[in-house]
Amino acid sequence: MAVQVGRRALFQAVRVQATGRESARSLSCSRQYVRFGKVSPSSRLNGHGARHYSSDPKEDLHVRHLDGEDAGIVVVGINRPKAKNSISKNLVKMMCEAVEDIKNNNKVRSVIICSLVPGIFCAGADLKERAKMHQSEVGPFVSKARALITELGNLPVPTIAAIDGAALGGGLEMALACDIRITSNTAKMGLVETKLAIIPGAGGTQRLPRVISVSLAKELIFAARVVDGTEACRLGLANHSVEQNKSGDAAYLRALELAREINPQGPIAIRMAKLAINQGIEVDLSTGLAIEEACYAQVIPTKDRLEGLSAFKEKRRPHFKGE
Missing domain, CATH: 1.10.12.10 (Lyase 2-enoyl-coa Hydratase, Chain  A, domain 2)
Structure with a gap:
């Protein structure tokens, strides 16, 4: 019954x-993210291997819809070089609106989450911004970040995290919400919150045990251990680990290859x-x-x-x- x-x-x-x-779903987001037009199949967001630097908050997130044979692939690039792509109030607003837009677009077939900043995927919460928050603000902000990552996990299309640099704390939690993780061998990954006398607050305690094993997840979280891309792949934390290239976007290029495998299917x-x-x-x-x-x-x-x-x-x- x-x-x-x-x-x-x-x-x-x-x-x-x-x-x-x-x-x-009700996410309090304003339409602030930068949306670009079409892009050639072989490029990332600002040209192959190129990065774009800006202190303008409107530049914190770049969203591109690829075209040609890659039509249907959406590339979402985090771009906060001065803050190591840390998760700020502004980035949460921009990302949740981008996620909402993708969710309601039936032409999207897959999504790649990547970084435009060399050597970093996402360093987790913006601790400088967090230090300026009143204690009463922390809980609601963490709840909003958690809701964003949940919505990312609930996207109806395949999501791929291309981890070409450090993914720590909330950065790894964001990657864990994706269906597939591809990392460079030099990338660093870990849920390190216990070093700050807190715990992962955006799904890490729940998603990591589901991706690897319960005992391994406990070990990594309890010890705040950071592993490289090769070890992450061995543990099952990443689907693929690729050797990093000179332009620092090896994981992104492998993610694009995988998205191209998915693209022709129904x-x-x-x-x-x-x-x-x-x-x-x-x-x-x-x-x-x-x-x-x-x-x-x-x-x-x-x-x-x-x-x-x-x-x-x-x-x-x-x-x-x-x-």
């Missing part, structure tokens, strides 16, 4: 996911696969199979499924439209 009730509820949920009409199928995995992993197998059934039901009536069958029969590449 419980499975049947869960199945009915999930059918309703996946209909919303499949059509992309999910109502926007977009509705990818969304349903992500939903089935994310929801199913949290429940027992019987309920998980019901979730898979509900998600599968959403792809049966699509034009993309018929296009896939026709392409297979005609021995050609399918052209999926997300319909």
Whole structure:
């Protein structure tokens, strides 16, 4: 009976996911992020391997939608060089609006989160800004940052964190909310909050044990241990570890390769696969199979499924439209 009730509820949920009409969750964000037009497939955000420096808060986040054969790939670049990409009030506002915009855009097929600053992915919370906050402000700010990272994790499309430098504290928590993590071998990763007599507050205590093992997660968090990209890959914290290149964007380039592998697949199928995995992993197998059934039901009536069958029969590449 419980499975049947869960199945009915999930059918309703996946209909919303499949059509992309999910109502926007309430995140207090203003439209401040910098949005760019189209970009050539081989470049990052400011040219291949190039970075852009600015003290203008409006430059803290760059969002680009790739074009051509890469259409559907969105690259989100953090750009706070003077603050080591630390998470500030302004960055949270800009990121949550970018996430909301991506969530409501059915043309998006995958998202890459990266850094425009050499040697750093995200150093965690902006402690200089935090020190100026009144104690009463800290809790609400952490709650807003947690909500942002949760929304990042709830994006219906695949998300890839390209970690070309240090991802510490909240920076690693942001990466943990992504579906896939790719790191350079020289990158440093760790939940180091216990050094400050606090604990990870944006999902780290929950996501890290789900990504690696409970005992390993406890060890890393208790000891505030930092590991390099090679060790992160060995632990299962990263999917791939690549040797860093001279321009310092090896992880980004590998992430782009992976996004290009995902791009040609059926977009509705990818969304349903992500939903089935994310929801199913949290429940027992019987309920998980019901979730898979509900998600599968959403792809049966699509034009993309018929296009896939026709392409297979005609021995050609399918052209999926997300319909």
